[in-house]
Amino acid sequence: MSELKVQIKNLYKIFGKNPKKVLPQVKTGLGKPELLDQTGHVLGINNVSLDIPAKQIQVVMGLSGSGKSTLIRHINRLIEPTDGQILIDGEDVLTMSDRQLRDVRRKKTSMVFQKFGLLPHRKVMENVGYGLEVQGVKDDEIAQKAQHWIDRVGLTGYENHYPGQLSGGMQQRVGLARALATDAEILLMDEAFSALDPLIRYDMQSILLELQDELHKTIIFITHDLDEALRLGDKIAILRDGAMIQEGTAPQIVLTPADDYIADFTKDINRGKVIRLRAIAEAGTPYDGANIPAGTLLNDALQPLAQAPNQTLGVTEPDGRYLGTVSLTKVIGALAG
Amino acid sequence: MEFFEEFPSLGRKTLSGMKQAVDETFKGFSRAYGEQLENFFDPLLRFLIWFEKLLEATPWPIILLVVGGLAWLGSRSWKITIGSVLAFVAIGILDMWEDTMATLAIISVATMLCIAIGIPLGILMSRSDRAQGIITPILDVMQTIPSFVYLIPVVMLLGIGKVPGLLAVCIYAIPPIVRLTNLGIRLVDKDVLEAADAFGTSPWQKLWGVQVPLALPNIFAGINQTIMMALSMVVIASMIGVKGLGVPVLRAISNQYLALGLMNGLAIVALAIIFDRVSQTYGKRLQAYRNGGK
Incomplete structure (x- = not known):
């Protein structure tokens, strides 16, 4: 993937009187409700990277x-963390x-x-x-x-x-x-x-x-x-x-x-508006029928699939790479979850 | 059983010794530093005298014009403008013009002084809880202690005259402007301040570009209150040598002149109403953006 712009590393934020004191307990796995019960501190961010x-x-x-x-x-x-690191373009914001x-x-x-x-x-x-x-x-x-x-x-x-x-x-x-x-x-x-x-x-x-x-x-x-x-x-x-x-x-x-x-x-x-064929294409034997772009949403693929022979189409990336096949049954299965 | 019948106070001797010691110390202090203090306040005295002379020397039609003009600028209301001018005409006809000018002079100078000291103090209080904790009780004392009590040390230090009068007025009149500046800044919406922070606003930019402008309606309410309280001190200030509408009121009290007292008292009321209406409508116009107006 492309370069990283912002990196958040092991960030903790505890709200309360003495966050530093209870930090070790949080690091050893004390959860939010337990922390509130035992120490009166509120766990805002728990080890987020x-x-x-x-x-x-x-x-x-x-x-x-x-x-x-x-x-x-x-x-x-705008909020100071209790522990952790934040890098923007590799520079530590906290220092x-x-x-x-x-x-x-x-x-x-x-x-x-x-x-x-x-x-x-x-x-x-x-x-x-x-x-x-x-x-x-x-x-x-x-x-x-x-x-x-x-x-x-x-x-x-x-x-x-x-x-x-x-x-x-x-x-x-x-x-x-x-x-x-x-x-x-x-x-x-x-x-x-x-x-x-x-x-x-x-x-x-x-x-x-x-x-x-x-x-x-x-x-x-x-x-x-x-x-x-x-x-x-x-x-x-x-x-x-x-x-x-x-x-x-x-x-x-x-x-x-x-x-x-x-x-x-x-x-x-609505899964049909979120999932694209790319995510469900079955890699396998080359398909010699018509192809459909991998970026097609499931909803938009229903119609072409219903009309295709065997209700199956090949899936290709925009660069021409062949991913596999997809069938109407497969799409309906994905839509149903 | 004597113990319970009378509160076990310090003996008369000890007490009078203590009081004497305090008095002597203060007298010593005033002998040693009185002159320096007078010199310190000298520029203020000169400014006050200059301003008073200016008001008295200006021909009355010009004063009427200025009063009308200021009222219009402040309120943008014909009713208030005409009312103000008519009030001044009535004051002139009833032969209270000179006293009114003297009162106007001391009230204006006192208000300027209160603003010059009060707003920075209020800003300081809003930025530090510690400053607020220290200043608030002092303001409480200033507002509640009978003015005659602080007149004593002020007169001991500076004698009778305009400057002690001015100080007495300011001690009484400054608390509202300090309090309302502090309150106004503290009440500024936290979301707006956070947005300002997020764009890298420096503390100075935030204070003058966001906090003070948004606190202005409250600050103006404070100025309004300060003027009102300064006016209410006019009579007491005249007891220690300040010229103005308070002098005839004092004379009326000691001689039981009902009409004289009433006339001058009502002149003070007229001034108060003019100041109040003009500064209030101006304050309201400042927050026009809140109602989506122009």
């Missing part, structure tokens, strides 16, 4: 209280001075928040330009870049409105434009679309995917919504009680859930 590749969307998923928002705040050190850290936050990372976090006393234009202003960029350059991103997220004409005058979806577009305006390579998105209603959320996901096709940022996206995770994530990590329980691509998570917890999560989703 995650390699995040550049230019992809890494989704971190979990229910509320699973530590996902805590985790993302460690990457730009940085305040000044170095500010530089990372200004130039390398930017963030979108669930509650938007817009500055209510500044107009849309000034909000979008905020990151640049903090960096000390010249006014006309700020105005020009801010305008560019306002146009890109579809807010042209709202430059002089205050955030309070906009709907939630529009406010989050401002948040997105503000995050993109600094040209940071890493985009941290903390439940960025969770506060929006489903249609607007879908819209915002589309905007994000569209922008990503062009910008190729390293995006770390936090969500509690599996559909959102499967739609956006190149890679998905699932957290529970602060510990990582599975990490992989969308089909991996759906087809081979690590435990009942994840299986429970995934049982209601």
Whole structure:
């Protein structure tokens, strides 16, 4: 895979009076409820390691209280960890001075928040330009870049409105434009679309995917919504009680859930929209009939398969590599789980 | 059983000795440093005198214009503007113009002084729980101790005059601005502050670009309260030699002149209402963005 942009190594975060003191107990396997019972400390992150590749969307998923928002705040050190390491481009964020850290936050990372976090006393234009202003960029350059991103997220004409005058979806577009305006390579998105209603959320996901096709940022996206995770994530990590329980691509998570917890999560989703033929092709004898691309979603493969002879087709990668065959029965089996 | 009937106090001798010791020490201190302190406050005195002279020397139509202009700038309301001008006209007709100018001078200088000291103090308190822990009880004392009690040491140190009067007014009037600055900054939305942090805002940028602007409505409520409390000190300040509307009130008390007392008292009330309405509407306009207005 491509180079690693962000590496999280054996991260622990314990909230409470004396986290360092109870850390050894956690390291020897004390769980979250036991820790709370015995010491009154709350286990936020429990030995999480995650390699995040550049230019992809890494989704971190979990229910509320699973530590996902805590985790993302460690990457730009809005929260200090109790133990562990965070590397951005190979540099340890945790050993940085305040000044170095500010530089990372200004130039390398930017963030979108669930509650938007817009500055209510500044107009849309000034909000979008905020990151640049903090960096000390010249006014006309700020105005020009801010305008560019306002146009890109579809807010042209709202430059002089205050955030309070906009709907939630529009406010989050401002948040997105503000995050993109600094040209940071890493985009941290903390439940960025969770506060929006489903249609607007879908819209915002589309905007994000569209922008990503062009910008190729390293995006770390936090969500509690599996559909959102499967739609956006190149890679998905699932957290529970602060510990990582599975990490992989969308089909991996759906087809081979690590435990009942994840299986429970995934049982209601529409597999046909997530799994591609690549994941279920049976390697075997060469097939001399028609071929179908490996990237086809199961849903989209049903029709061609039903019409194919023997209801079987060959599966090929875009580069022409032959993967094997797939039959209608096989696809239906995969859809049923 | 004598023990229970009367509280076992220190003997009269010990007590008077203690009181004398305190008095003597303070007198010694005031003899040694009184002059230096007076010199220290000299620029303030000069500024106050200059401002008072300026107000008194300015022709009354210009003052009326300035009052109207400031009221309009602050409130953007015709009702308040016209009301303010009419109040000043009434004050002039009832021959209280000069006293009103003197009161206006001391109130303005006291308010400026309170803002100049109070806002930084409030900011300090908001940034450190320890500072808050130390300053809060001091503010409590300043607000509740009878003003006559701190008039004694102030007069011992600086004598009778404008500066001690000004200090007395400030001691009484400064707590609200300090408290509300502190409160306003502490109440700023944590999510907004986190967002500011995430974009690499330095503490200085955060203070002036985010915290103070968002605390302004509260800070303005503090300024408003400070002005009101300064006005209510006018009569007491006139006891130690401050000119203004308080002097005729004092004269009215000692001679039982009902009309004189009422007129000057009402002039103080008029000033208070003008200051209050103008500064409040200005504070409200500052938070227009909250209601989605312009």
